[in-house]
Amino acid sequence: AQSVAQPEDQVNVAEGNPLTVKCTYSVSGNPYLFWYVQYPNRGLQFLLKYITGDNLVKGSYGFEAEFNKSQTSFHLKKPSALVSDSALYFCAVRDVGSGAGSYQLTFGKGTKLSVIP
Amino acid sequence: IAGITQAPTSQILAAGRRMTLRCTQDMRHNAMYWYRQDLGLGLRLIHYSNTAGTTGKGEVPDGYSVSRANTDDFPLTLASAVPSQTSVYFCASSDSRVHEQFFGPGTRLTVL
Numbered sequence: 001a002q003s004v005a006q007p008e009d010q011v012n013v014a015e016g017n018p019l020t021v022k023c024t025y026s027v028s029g030n031p032y033l034f035w036y037v038q039y040p041n042r043g044l045q046f047l048l049k050y051i052t053g054d055n056l057v058k059g060s061y062g063f064e065a066e067f068n069k070s071q072t073s074f075h076l077k078k079p080s081a082l083v084s085d086s087a088l089y090f091c092a093v094r095d096v097g098s099g100a101g102s103y104q105l106t107f108g109k110g111t112k113l114s115v116i117p
Numbered sequence: 118i119a120g121i122t123q124a125p126t127s128q129i130l131a132a133g134r135r136m137t138l139r140c141t142q143d144m145r146h147n148a149m150y151w152y153r154q155d156l157g158l159g160l161r162l163i164h165y166s167n168t169a170g171t172t173g174k175g176e177v178p179d180g181y182s183v184s185r186a187n188t189d190d191f192p193l194t195l196a197s198a199v200p201s202q203t204s205v206y207f208c209a210s211s212d213s214r215v216h217e218q219f220f221g222p223g224t225r226l227t228v229l
Contacts (some may be wrong), residue, residue: 032216034216034217034218036220041223042222042223043121043207043220043221043222043223044160044207044209044220045220046217046218046219049216049217051216090159090160094216103148103165103167103211103213103216103218104150104162104165104175105218106162107152107159107160108159109157109158109159110159
């Protein structure tokens with residue numbers, strides 16, 4: 001079974017400061033990891049993914065995430081937060097060993113990011 | 118290119134009524150999904166389809182049914198709606214070459 005934990009329901013950060021949104025995962029095999037963002041009354045938008053290779057992944061809007069296998073974490077980061085980054089962020093995992101043809105993702109409960117001007 | 122479209126955008130429904138939420142994708146993705154999003158619970162998978170002609174149950178399938186007659190369409194049916202099915206419903210699709218899922222804009226359903 002695969003699972004994702006986002007330990008913080010809400011993160012507040014001042015504009016211009018670095019931000020981190022935390023995510024830890026559990027899988028039986030190797031993980032594919034994803035971050036999505038959701039703005040109010042909108043669907044989820046893909047930000048970035050880790051499939052294999054470099055542990056530091058860069059994505060849209062200046063976001064990046066670091067895959068840490070020993071800590072089973074995939075925290076989302078941005079060096080300088082913008083007010084427009086305020087949104088709901090979801091981490092998701094797919095267990096690569098879950099079987100051929102199985103593409104299902106398991107999502108965390110989401111973290112609300114508020115960037116304060 | 119539209120990506121994924123969902124209809125209706127929102128709906129208020131009397132309990133006991135039958136309702137079908139529509140989802141269409143134009144990306145020729147093999148896999149499609151239905152999620153419900155509820156405050157504090159995140160996204161929960163209702164049903165999925167790995168390829169046309171096949172479907173599977175997700176985490177919360179009770180009270181819902183799906184069909185996948187072709188690659189593009191993946192309707193979700195509530196046979197007899199109940200108030201606990203009040204939620205925002207998202208359809209998504211993915212392809213084995215791309216890995217990530219692409220989401221539609223959602224349907225806000227209220228069952229009274």
